Each structure stands twice: as C-alpha cells, then as structure tokens.
Amino acid sequence: MKAKWIGLSLVAGLMVLGGCSGGAKEGDTASTGSPDTGNSSKKITVAMLPKKKGVPYFTSCSEGAQQAAKELNVELIYDGPTSGDPAEAAKMIDQWIAQGVDVIAVSPNDPAVLGPAMKRARDAGIKVITWDADAAPDTREFLVNQATPEEIGNSLVDAMAKDLGGDKAAGEVAIVTAALTAANQNEWIKFMKTRLEKYPGLKLVGVKPSNEDQKLAFSVSQDMMKAYPNLKGIFAISSVAFPGAAEAIKQAGKTDKVFVTGLSTPNDMRSYVNEGVVKSVILWNTKDLGYLTICAARALADGDLKSGATTLKAGRLGEKKVVGDNVMLGGTITFTKENIGDFDF
Amino acid sequence: MKAFLRSREAVLILLLIALLLMAWLMEPRFVTIRSQMLLASHLWELAIVAIPMLLIIMIGGIDLSIGAMVALCGVVLGLLFERGISPFIGALVAIAAGGFLGMSNGWFIAKLRVHPLIVTLATMAAFRGIAEGISLARPISGYPDTFQTLSQGKMVGIPYPVFVFALIVLSAWFVLAKARFGRWIVAIGTEENVARFSGIPVARVKMILYTLCGAICGIAAVLLVARNNTAKADLGMGLELEAITAVVLGGASIDGGKGKVLGVALGLILIHETRQFVSWHWKQNELNLIVLGALLIVTLLVERVLSQTRAFKMPTTA
Incomplete structure (x- = not known):
C-alpha cells in the first residue's frame, strides 16, 4: 500500500516536471513563431549578464532591454548570478557559448575573472560587448557607455x-x-x-x-x-x-x-x-542603457555596427554617437523630491 | 546482476539516462560533445574535493570547512604572488597550507575527540575569516598565462584538471578496494570502538584523512585560482554542501561505514548534468539552488520505490 502511494506521488512529481517543461517549450515556440514586423528579419538570441541579478539598478536596465528586444526581434536571455559571484558568471558565459547565442552583453563584476570566458566566446564566433562597466579591450568589441x-x-x-x-x-x-x-x-x-x-x-x-x-x-x-x-x-x-x-x-x-x-x-x-x-x-537613465545595449547587440549581429562606425540608430533613442569602440548613451537624469517617486530602482 | 539493479549506482544511472534522454528531446544541442566539454570545465574543483569528503564521511566524520580551506589556500597563493613569488611555488605553498589546515582539523577531532561537526563548523568560520582578513577581501588577479594553463590547458584534448580528478579517484578506489587502509576506514565507520579494540590506529587514520582532505582542498584552490585568474576570500563558497550532497547522493551512509567511489562519481555527474540542463533550458540561474535538494529527494524516492516493490513482491512469491 505504502509503495503505491510513493509510486503515485513520484508519478505526480514527474507529471509536474513534464508539465513545466511542456509549458516552457510552448512559450519558446510561441515567441520564435511570431514573425516581427520590424525590419530586423532574422531572430537572434542575445544573452545579457548583469553584475548581480535582482538588484533594482540592473532590473531597471533589463526592463529597457526587454523593450528593445521586442522591437528588434531579439530573444533576450537576461540572467546573472544572484550572489554577484564572477566565477558563477563565467560559468554562465560558458553555457551560452555552448548554446550558441548570437551576442553576449556583459556587465563585468570582475573583468579579470570574466576575461577568459569572454575570449572563449569570441573564439567561438560569438559577438561580445560590455555594458555598464568595461573589461579589457581584447575581450569585447564595443562598450555601451552610460555617460561620459x-x-x-x-x-x-x-x-x-x-x-x-x-x-x-x-x-x-x-x-x-x-x-x-x-x-x-x-x-x-x-x-x-x-x-x-x-x-x-x-x-x-x-x-x-x-x-x-x-x-x-x-x-x-x-x-x-x-x-x-x-x-x-x-x-x-x-x-x-x-x-x-x-x-x-x-x-x-x-x-x-x-x-x-x-x-x-x-x-x-x-x-x-x-x-x-x-x-x-x-x-544616467538605466532603462535607456538596457535599451541601447540591445540595440547595439542587434546592430553588431546584423553587421550594421562595425569598428569605425560613428553613429548607431537606436530605435526610440534616435541616433547615438559611437566614439572609438564606445557606444555613447549620453545624458544624465537628476532625481529630486518632485520626480523620485516615478522611479523604482 | 540483480543485486546491482537494486543498488544506488543503478538508480543513479537510470536517472542519468532519463535526464539525458529528456535533454536530448528538449535541447538537442545540450547533448553534444562540444557542449559537454565546455560545461564540464567548471565541475572539477567540486569533483576532486568530493572524494576526500567521501572517505571522511565513511569513517563517520564530516568536514564542513572545505570551502573555507579552498578560500584560504587560494588567498595564500594570491598574496604570495602579489609579493612577486612565482605562482607555481605559491601553488605548492598553498597545497602545503591546505594540508596544515586539514591537520589542525584532524588534531581537534582525533586527539581531543571533539565532534567533527563542531570542529569543522568552527574552522569553517575561522578559515574563511582569516582568508578575508589577510586579503582584506580584495581580489588578487593578473596571473601569467603559463599559470592559467594549469586549469585551462589540455593534453590529448583532455583538460589537466581531469587528470587530477582521475588520479584522486583511482587512488581512492584502490585504497577502498584493495588496501588495508581502506578496510580500516570501513571498520572505523562501522563501529569505531570495535575498530579501536581490534588494534586499528583510529586517531592516525583520522589525522591522515583530514590532512589529506586539506591538501586536496589546496589543489582545488590552485585550479580555481588558475581558472578564474583571481584569488578571493569568497572562493569555494558553499562547496562543502555540494560535496556532501554528491557523497550522500552516491549512496554513502552519513553514519559511516558505507560508500563507493563509483557512486560518488555518478552522483557528481548527475548533479552537474541536472544543474546544467535546468539552467540551460529555463535560463534562470537561481534554479541551480533548488536542484541539489530536488535531486536528493527524487533519488531517495526512486530507490524507495524500487526496494518497496521488491518488499511488496516478496510475500506473494514466497
């Protein structure tokens, strides 16, 4: 009798697991299946790594990134270590290399730790950019720079x-x-x-x-x-x-x-x-930073952003300056008693 | 054969096959050699410390301080390097330091007869604290490429750390299966007092195992520093829990006396593959945290079901 119960609960557990996977898969195919009306024809996958996941600052960046991803036919993976541990982040980059994503956008918590993984990604033919913070120039093609x-x-x-x-x-x-x-x-x-x-x-x-x-x-x-x-x-x-x-x-x-x-x-x-x-x-405007990062990733994958470029078309942000290998977001915002209630990060 | 089918190893292999099959259906790219090679590169430090953990658990002990020992050894290596000493010499010093830390654990446990849980709980905090103190919690990076090849270099397509792991696994297997020392370990784990009265040098065996564990943590620290290119006091955080989970998942009894190297190796692979697959498919890193617990529960359930069905059938056939 007891064995039956255990067996049943196991089966139930497996069904839940199967249900989860089925659901996730449906979600996946739904998102890949909807052709975007934008001019970016081919869907690309961009993996975006914050220094630390779950921090309001980075969450707010990811909201902007999500918006750009929708507009530009990008499948966005926004993931990072909740501990902020750079070794954990390096692990995640290796996984993205194995998955064969198109672009990896990194906000390196420790460039020395992430450098080797970023180089491996580039060796595997994946485009690598940094955002929010920079790493050694030979580990990435562009930096999306929040403010001069x-x-x-x-x-x-x-x-x-x-x-x-x-x-x-x-x-x-x-x-x-x-x-x-x-x-x-x-x-x-x-x-x-x-x-x-x-x-x-x-x-x-x-x-x-x-x-x-x-x-x-x-x-x-x-x-x-x-x-x-x-x-x-x-x-x-x-x-x-x-x-x-x-x-x-x-x-x-x-x-x-x-x-x-x-x-x-x-x-x-x-x-x-x-x-x-x-x-x-x-x-700086964190949502715009996330937005611009995805725009830069898309342009890099499409070949519209190459070394020597001086401008980048960035959707709702208009045309953004590119100085050397820095894509400039530019502009700061000032939070005061009057407007601080509108921002939650 | 029948006995094997009911063993923990068989359950683990079953689960592993089920997982890989599911992975192959859902994410075909996951089950390729290239992906597996890339993903495996972060497994080896855990793998090599899990083996001494097995031996310690087999004598009825436990070592909670391994993550902290890894951190302290790594920081020792980093600080020496910072003072201009070759990181290779620093690596040897770090391994020796690990041995010394392990020995001090062993001394409290074997000579003063303090419970290993308490000793290593204390040293877990102490070693981590010292690591933070002497490094001021700074990361120390910038090692030469020659040093980084220690963990990233390959021989006949196989990364160096795999050889380290293989060496440790084979020695552990040999000791447990063939050597007198292995029989001592089992005897102490089964009934320590009986072992003592039958002339087994219990204290010495304990000292040796804890010292060895520390030295192997030193090796893991060297590999970690070489791979991350950074020594920092938060190195190896949580390593002890992962190692203990792998050992228990591998079928070792937490009360001692029972355990197999093959089981631990399979447990490690199962943990690794499950974690990688879960974060690959669901793309949420924090899911990693629940995988360890879920795996342990599923394994115990499967084993329970297998043994229960046997117990259930027995009376009907008898």
Missing part, C-alpha cells in the same frame, strides 16, 4: 550650484571620492574641476577618499564639516560615499546648511531625498 565623465562631472557641479543659488553660487565645497586611485572617479573629478571654473563663487577645499566604506565616508564628512565651518557643499561621488555623507549631514543637524549631491540610485537615496537632506541625485 564630462557629462557626469558637469551634472554634479551644476546640481550643486543650483542648490547654492545658481550662477551666483558661493561657498566652500569638498569632494568625498571612492579610493584616491579609482579611475572612474578621478576622471569625473578632473571634469568637475573644469566645470567649477564656471562658478567663481565655489571654492574646492579638499578631496578625501572613503575607500568604498560607508562608515569612513560618514566620518570623513563629519571631519570636513568640523575642519571647514563654512563648508556649503559635499560631492559624494560613489554610491557608498553618498549615503555616508548624507547621514553625516543629517546627524550633524546641518540639513539645508550643507548640501550634498552625488551618484546613486533613487532607491538608495529615497529616504534622504524625501527628508530633504539630499536635494538632487545624479544618474
């Missing part, structure tokens, strides 16, 4: 100046960066310094590292407010430094006396923005 350092530097300084009274903005400002050796941040700082010349009233009094440590960013910001009593603004230019600096201002009770701006996602800074500690959060 100049745009980011300008947006940061302009946002701060706006908070401090526009063109006549005046006061001491300081920068809390990631590590002093961080390449991205140093590029931004370079352009921030240039942009600061436009506002003669603003005086940069220091650049301090926070080494990707929120507690250090907090104490560095505190120290600077003490050392420079007339400090009016802090640029906290890493996603870790930003909340640290905001917390320091909040706890010092200097809201509306010291302003802070930086780069982060709306979700990470939402409470500070709603409380009024932070007036503006700068970031």
Whole structure:
C-alpha cells in the first residue's frame, strides 16, 4: 500500500516536471513563431549578464532591454548570478557559448575573472560587448557607455550650484571620492574641476577618499564639516560615499546648511531625498542603457555596427554617437523630491 | 546482476539516462560533445574535493570547512604572488597550507575527540575569516598565462584538471578496494570502538584523512585560482554542501561505514548534468539552488520505490 502511494506521488512529481517543461517549450515556440514586423528579419538570441541579478539598478536596465528586444526581434536571455559571484558568471558565459547565442552583453563584476570566458566566446564566433562597466579591450568589441565623465562631472557641479543659488553660487565645497586611485572617479573629478571654473563663487577645499566604506565616508564628512565651518557643499561621488555623507549631514543637524549631491540610485537615496537632506541625485537613465545595449547587440549581429562606425540608430533613442569602440548613451537624469517617486530602482 | 539493479549506482544511472534522454528531446544541442566539454570545465574543483569528503564521511566524520580551506589556500597563493613569488611555488605553498589546515582539523577531532561537526563548523568560520582578513577581501588577479594553463590547458584534448580528478579517484578506489587502509576506514565507520579494540590506529587514520582532505582542498584552490585568474576570500563558497550532497547522493551512509567511489562519481555527474540542463533550458540561474535538494529527494524516492516493490513482491512469491 505504502509503495503505491510513493509510486503515485513520484508519478505526480514527474507529471509536474513534464508539465513545466511542456509549458516552457510552448512559450519558446510561441515567441520564435511570431514573425516581427520590424525590419530586423532574422531572430537572434542575445544573452545579457548583469553584475548581480535582482538588484533594482540592473532590473531597471533589463526592463529597457526587454523593450528593445521586442522591437528588434531579439530573444533576450537576461540572467546573472544572484550572489554577484564572477566565477558563477563565467560559468554562465560558458553555457551560452555552448548554446550558441548570437551576442553576449556583459556587465563585468570582475573583468579579470570574466576575461577568459569572454575570449572563449569570441573564439567561438560569438559577438561580445560590455555594458555598464568595461573589461579589457581584447575581450569585447564595443562598450555601451552610460555617460561620459564630462557629462557626469558637469551634472554634479551644476546640481550643486543650483542648490547654492545658481550662477551666483558661493561657498566652500569638498569632494568625498571612492579610493584616491579609482579611475572612474578621478576622471569625473578632473571634469568637475573644469566645470567649477564656471562658478567663481565655489571654492574646492579638499578631496578625501572613503575607500568604498560607508562608515569612513560618514566620518570623513563629519571631519570636513568640523575642519571647514563654512563648508556649503559635499560631492559624494560613489554610491557608498553618498549615503555616508548624507547621514553625516543629517546627524550633524546641518540639513539645508550643507548640501550634498552625488551618484546613486533613487532607491538608495529615497529616504534622504524625501527628508530633504539630499536635494538632487545624479544618474544616467538605466532603462535607456538596457535599451541601447540591445540595440547595439542587434546592430553588431546584423553587421550594421562595425569598428569605425560613428553613429548607431537606436530605435526610440534616435541616433547615438559611437566614439572609438564606445557606444555613447549620453545624458544624465537628476532625481529630486518632485520626480523620485516615478522611479523604482 | 540483480543485486546491482537494486543498488544506488543503478538508480543513479537510470536517472542519468532519463535526464539525458529528456535533454536530448528538449535541447538537442545540450547533448553534444562540444557542449559537454565546455560545461564540464567548471565541475572539477567540486569533483576532486568530493572524494576526500567521501572517505571522511565513511569513517563517520564530516568536514564542513572545505570551502573555507579552498578560500584560504587560494588567498595564500594570491598574496604570495602579489609579493612577486612565482605562482607555481605559491601553488605548492598553498597545497602545503591546505594540508596544515586539514591537520589542525584532524588534531581537534582525533586527539581531543571533539565532534567533527563542531570542529569543522568552527574552522569553517575561522578559515574563511582569516582568508578575508589577510586579503582584506580584495581580489588578487593578473596571473601569467603559463599559470592559467594549469586549469585551462589540455593534453590529448583532455583538460589537466581531469587528470587530477582521475588520479584522486583511482587512488581512492584502490585504497577502498584493495588496501588495508581502506578496510580500516570501513571498520572505523562501522563501529569505531570495535575498530579501536581490534588494534586499528583510529586517531592516525583520522589525522591522515583530514590532512589529506586539506591538501586536496589546496589543489582545488590552485585550479580555481588558475581558472578564474583571481584569488578571493569568497572562493569555494558553499562547496562543502555540494560535496556532501554528491557523497550522500552516491549512496554513502552519513553514519559511516558505507560508500563507493563509483557512486560518488555518478552522483557528481548527475548533479552537474541536472544543474546544467535546468539552467540551460529555463535560463534562470537561481534554479541551480533548488536542484541539489530536488535531486536528493527524487533519488531517495526512486530507490524507495524500487526496494518497496521488491518488499511488496516478496510475500506473494514466497
């Protein structure tokens, strides 16, 4: 009797399994079977790898990617390690190579770990691009670049100046960066310094590292407010430094006396923005980044995007510039108390 | 023959054939040599640490610290390389360090007679913590290509790690099937006190096995670092659970005394193929996490059904 029950439950289990597979298969054939009316005739498969799956930032990128995939007759595989483990990501790239996808778009969490797998993909004739973050040039053909350092530097300084009274903005400002050796941040700082010349009233009094440590960013910001009593603004230019600096201002009770701006996602800074500690959060448009990545993948597979290209037609985004091997998204968005409610990532 | 059909190995082979058949129907490309070669490249570190885990489980022990030992050995290799020491020498030091870590596990277990679950639970946290501390949790990368060939290079079309695995498997099989040491392992696992009174050097056997396990974790760490081109303190995270699952799936008794190398090898292949197929077909990496548990349950159910039908038939034929 007992054996029968076990047998039955096993059969039931197998049927569930079979049901799952049947369902998935139907889905597959349905999607391949519907010819797209767009001008991209042949369906291609693009595998898109985020640094970490399930993070709101990347989920929002994937929404844009999904939209482009629909428009461009692309079957999109959006998958990545939920742990963010780059070794796991390398495993997934190998699987995509075996599956024979057409394009792999990688946001490398660790270019050193992913490099060999990306090279294997290229050796197997698969097109490889990076998006969001770059890897060694010989491991990919193009980078879909979210924003130029100049745009980011300008947006940061302009946002701060706006908070401090526009063109006549005046006061001491300081920068809390990631590590002093961080390449991205140093590029931004370079352009921030240039942009600061436009506002003669603003005086940069220091650049301090926070080494990707929120507690250090907090104490560095505190120290600077003490050392420079007339400090009016802090640029906290890493996603870790930003909340640290905001917390320091909040706890010092200097809201509306010291302003802070930086780069982060709306979700990470939402409470500070709603409380009024932070007036503006700068970031690029993540949905557009995902959208453009798929456009670039499609164009690369079709042969429309080759080295030497200077522009890329990118659907609803219009024509985008290609500089060297970088496809430029361009443009930043500023989240403020007024619009932050519209963004959930 | 009849006995074999009722064994765990037969169940695993049955499941494997069913899986590959299903895979072949649903995703023909999955069941090609090229795909299988590509997918297999990430299996070997788990495969080689599963074998010492089998021997340890067979004496009624357990080693939860293997993932942490892999991390610490990898970080040792990385830090030496960072100081300008050849990664090949670093690799030897890492393997020696692994042996030392395993030996310290063995010392607590064999000499102080602390339960292995508690000892290795503690060292699992401690080794991982040390790895994070001495590396400041940074990734250390940039190894020369010659070092990376350790895991990516091939001889007659077969990647080097496969040879390492084959060597470890064959030695383990030989020891269990032919050597006196193998009989000791079974005796200790079956009834430790009886083994002790019959003159088997129980403590020494334990020391040797845990030390060996550590050294093999060192080898796995070297292969992992060479393949990922990075040493980092989160290396081998969760490896212990995967290894234990493979061993138990392979038919070893968690109480000790029973286990087969062939079973573990089949268990490994089944875990690997199931995982790869599931993420291949459903394209959701997180499904990997439930595969381990589901596999174990399905295997136990199938075995239960097979043995129950036999038990059910017996009275009618008798």
